[in-house]
Amino acid sequence: MNPLKYIVNTELKDVADAVVHISDVALLRGYGIFDFFRLQDKAPLYIDQHIDRFYRSAQLLRLYPSIKKEELKQLIYEMLSVNKMPGSGIRMVLTGGSSHNGFDPGAPQLLVTQEVLHFAPPTVYENGTGLMLLEHQRELSEIKSINYLSAIYHWPSLSTYNASDFLYKHQGKILEATRSNIFFVMDDESIYTPAKDILSGINRRAIINMALNNFEVNEGSVLLAMLPRIKEAFITGTTKKILPVVRIDDHVLGDGSPGKITRKLMEDYEKVLTLRKEEEGPAW
Ligand SMILES: Cc1ncc(COP(=O)(O)O)c(C=O)c1O
Known part of the structure; x- marks a missing residue:
């Protein structure tokens, strides 16, 4: 099996590289957004709606991702086809970015991860x-x-x-x-x-x-x-x-x-x- 890959900004990276800097205001002040969708077998359910809501949340916090919705969607499909995890959950996170003074947001960091998902019994x-x-x-x-x-x-x-x-x-x-x-x-x-x-x-x-x-x-x-x-x-x-x-x-x-x-x-x-x-x- 291929090692799991996550999206970090504009690239697929090893899981160990999906990290944020200690000066990121998501970490220091809780300033960041996310969205979460799932695969039904291999199909990404409501992917467009989740990406739309992700960008809407970002805009409302004045966080501007460095890639457009379509590019993100393409990258996610790339990640899904590398990881091959049917039935899993996909988490898109956008942080406030590294801050020069520990308060003002910087350049938002985009991380997309994939995780095993279980429903209640x-x-x-x-x-x-x-x-x-x-x-x-x-x-x-x-x-x-x-x-x-x-x-x-x-x-x-x-x-x-x-x-x-x-x-x-x-x-x-x-x-x-x-x-x-x-x-x-x-x-x-x-x-x-x-x-x-x-x-x-x-x-x-x-x-x-x-x-x-x-x-x-x-x-x-x-x-x-x-x-x-x-x-x-x-x-x-x-x-x-x-x-x-x-x-x-x-x-x-x-x-x-x-x-x-x-x-x-x-x-x-x-x-x-x-x-x-x-x-x-x-x-x-
Ligand atoms: C606070 C809150 N309300 C509602 C929902 C349900 O939203 P959705 O149907 O898009 O998963 C979520 C999902 O995580 C949530 O965090």
Whole structure:
């Protein structure tokens, strides 16, 4: 097997060369962005949408990559065909760059890495998971920044509610989970998903479009006060697809198992992803 290669700025390099300088403001101040997509078998799912969001996050932080989107995409295909890792995750990172004074950003450094990816075990998809509420709103939430300080800091307290992840709430509103978006099915079978002060998930958008074929989907504020009306919930993201949620803190949703609408959407989304895989085609 070939040794693994990563992208460093404009070239494929050995893994050991994928490093940033100690004076990089990503390291010193947490100033940087990333994006993450995955291969379904050999097909890079939603690659264009992830690259678009990566450049949008960069622009919002006034970080300008030294290569254009098309060049990055080409380099990624090169990396995929060298590494040959079906089902893996691809992480694009853009740092603030080396700083002359430890504060002002410099020339952004682009690193693209590839990693083995595992979904939660099938039993979690069958039985659902629990989330724990955490009062938090991600700073500059529309940007996929590298800052996950709050989630990582609080992670050990998840055991309080035997939860697998945090669900952020802020000033009475439910926002998103640490690395996924959230959807709720209400007692009248309408679907709600928060729209503001969140990361606009690529899977979130695809799932809204899919769900609209059969259901009413409302994008807007979801208040904590609505919790008693919630019958089903699920989180969505690149590393989750659709993962049912059956508990929030100690509040059990519905009968405590994944509801019928969630299960239908899970099934439909598998089909959407299979179609998507065929559309994208194998990368090598
Ligand atoms: C904070 C946050 N929200 C939502 C998502 C889900 O986004 P996507 O569906 O594009 O993976 C992520 C993904 O990592 C995330 O970090």
